[in-house]
Amino acid sequence: IRQEGKEEGLKEGELLKAKENTLMLFKSKYPQEDILMLENLTLSQYNEIFKALIENKDLQIIKEMIK
Numbered sequence: 001i002r003q004e005g006k007e008e009g010l011k012e013g014e015l016l017k018a019k020e021n022t023l024m025l026f027k028s029k030y031p032q033e034d035i036l037m038l039e040n041l042t043l044s045q046y047n048e049i050f051k052a053l054i055e056n057k058d059l060q061i062i063k064e065m066i067k
Contacts, residue, residue: 011043014043015042015043015046018043018046018047018050019038019041019046021046021050022038022046022049022050022053023035023038025050025053025054026038026049026053026062029053030059033059037063037066038066041066045065045066048065049062049065049066052065
């Protein structure tokens, strides 16, 4: 049980870090945009969006990734 809790905590930490990094980059590129659409996403979604932001993808493409 202890190992499961540790693994779950690590996954949660990884998700929070991905979310934090994605939000920071998103806010720097699109300061006028509402970030509510970036709440409650999966780790995979945060990673995809972060990559899209680094590659300077269009905001509409990023919004499509969230749907």
